[in-house]
Amino acid sequence: MIHLLSIEDSLADFQLIVRQLKRQGVDATIVRVDDPASLAAALDERLWDAILSDYEIPSLVFHETLALLRQRFPDTPVILVSGYVGEEVAVCLLKDGVWDVVPKDNLSRLGAAIERGLRDAAQHRARRVAEQALQQSEERFRLIAGTITEAIWMANVGFTQFFYVSPAYERIWQRSCASLYQNPRASLDDIHADDREWVMRLTNEAQSAGQTFSLDYRVLRPDGEVRWVTNRGFPVLATGGTPSCYVGVVEDVTERHDAEERLRQAATVFESTLEGVMIAALDGRLLAVNKAFTDISGYSEAEALGRQTNIQRSGRHGDEFYQALWASLLGTGQWHGEIWNRRKNGEVYPAWVNISTVRDDFGRPTHYVGVFSDISQLRRSEEQLAHLAHYDPLTDLPNRLLLQSRLEHALDRAQRHGRRAAALFIDLDFFKTVNDSLGHVVGDRLLIDVAQRLRQRLRDDDTLGRFGGDEFLLLLEPVINTDEAAVVARDVLAILAQPFRLDGKNEVFVGASIGISIFPEDGSSAADLLRGADAAMHQAKGQGRNRFCFYTADMNVQAMAQLELEAALRRALERNEFLLHYQPKVDLRSGRVVGAEALIRWQREGGGLEAPGRFIPLAEKTGLIVAIGTWVIDCACRQLRAWSDDGRPDLRLAVNVSGRQFASGDLADVVTQALARHGVAAAALELELTESMLMEDPEATIATLHALKRIGVKLSLDDFGTGYSSFAYLSRFPIDTLKIDQSFVRNLAAEPEAAMIAVSIIDLAHRMRLKVIAEGVETEAQLDYLRVRECDEMQGYLFARPMPADAFGCLLQDGARLIGSPVA
């Protein structure tokens, strides 16, 4: 049964309609209204299946009624049942929403009209529901797509057109969705240049095969920021099975990627760090260990996991140690310190351990992490360093530092027990000669052998050490009397007098000079005793070596004098107390003075003129020689300038260079500056160097000599023939002159060997295209001998002794020539 509402002012017409409907078999209830109030009540009362309305009802305006019905019940058919309204009006009414028009004079159509209306209404409602559902679905999709952080996209195969991209695209790419619709290529262009090629290749392959793809790559935002994305694409297959388009989801995985990267790095650090790492649960069970842990402990990962953290416990620490550890760990969350651990193989080793408590977001402990390193090598290095600090690396004997402390302890002990002690200062004789002539390697070997021999002579209580260079100190404690010390000294001399066979090749004889001081007679402190033994040793040397001397009070006076000399020497430079004397060098062919050797003198305040032999060795020892040498070079250049200004620019002036100055590293600078300061030609200055100083470090020497040659100065090899001459090196030294040592010249007549050496040197020099000069020529016989052997120049008392500058100037003015008899 259907329910019909009839808007009809004529009861007769209404009854007619009712009858007609009954006749047409329409099973319906039908209610009539004819004014606005009854209409409103009826409309509120129920939902009508159809509304039949007359066109002209006095109290109702049809159009308004129709509009009301359309608005409230758009799916309820409104059928106009009226008298004739004309075709035009009927068409208008149909447009305005009337479903059908049935004239009252043809009511036979009414049943069919109602039936069609009900059918259409049902379709209407169904469509409306569908439309609403669609609309809601779209609404939901828009909400989802706009809310989720992933960008959803839909594009044609080939990605030349995007049908849809969700707003997340704008968040990830920092570009508008519209820009992608306009320029679909942006989806490729925005891929990081390093990834673009392979991303395009893989997406193309997937599309050709109609497959899904999932790719992780980087996109480059317009502001230059790089984001990692995961882009997953799915083909939408058409009926034939080929993809009609692609849909996909892009996720910004930058944070995850970075976190993974950090995890990867942490894992790499965990695995590759050289420190053992263990992660333990709160009950002490090991949950993870790294490779270094297994390397250091010897336990494999499988053996370690599940065991307690004390797997490496050595047993060397008591309970208190672990109680303190746990107290710190529980109190501060941290403990660090040194622990003795035990490896799986039983070996105990020292480890530096750092334990931290790991806490969760609420501050509750979750794990312990222990990091430890095997510091056994460090301990060994520390021990080695401590050893190096106190022992001489060459002989492995106590060094000066340790000796000092041992001496102090020995004196303390002796003092406490009222006993004597003796210090024997042993200085090797001729060690320098061995070192200079046979080289450092042999010199070192000699020191090692000496130490070994001395060790054999030691009692358990005695201490032997290397004091420095070729000096050894032997502490005897206790000694009964001086005789006991003398016996030891004699034994030492005897064992050192035996020849040393070094490297099986060279047999070397060295003796020793020994100074002895006795506690408490010769001093109450270590310093006193050492000073006394040193002075006594020098006394022994002065007395002809290979002997021992006891310290006497008188030696103290000498030692003090030495100290005074050193102080005076330090002041001499400031006070300008040095001066140069000049010894002429004469050409043996022309007999003319061609230059001079500058020799230093010291005019001491209130004293006489000191010869260099008195102070140069001390200047060498103290290092003052470097400053003195600089002064000599400057003074020599000033003199050359003066001679040049006096019309003798051809004169050459030689200066002696000390070993320390040569090795100082700035000799070339000193020379360059002095030459420049006085405007002197470099070739006028000659540097006299000795073989021994050049052989100290031949390779460094070659470099220094070349630096000096580049300046343009002349180089002369002094005292030639007295040292260790390596001809291999000699040929590599860029020298100009060989100077025959005066010892050979002095003995020319008396010793055939000396004469032979002198001749050999002249011959060697000429073969090497070097000039050769003889020094110390005192006699006509020596002069004749050298002249016949074609020695180029000479220097010696035969012609002139070293003299002050003005005397040398007079000599030049007088035009002195070598005529064969001594001048001064």
Ligand SMILES: Nc1nc2c(ncn2[C@@H]2O[C@H](COP(=O)(O)O[C@H]3[C@@H](O)[C@H](n4cnc5c(=O)[nH]c(N)nc54)O[C@@H]3COP(=O)(O)O)[C@@H](O)[C@H]2O)c(=O)[nH]1
């Ligand atoms: N680093 C520096 N060393 C210097 C300097 N000045 C000198 N010296 C060194 O002192 C050594 C001794 O010098 P000196 O006492 O001046 O003796 C020289 C001559 O006087 C002496 N000589 C010269 N002719 C004769 C001679 O006929 N007979 C003889 N008995 N002696 C003579 O020889 C010394 C020069 O020798 P040499 O240097 O080998 O040419 C001196 O050897 C320098 O090492 C200085 O400024 N710096």
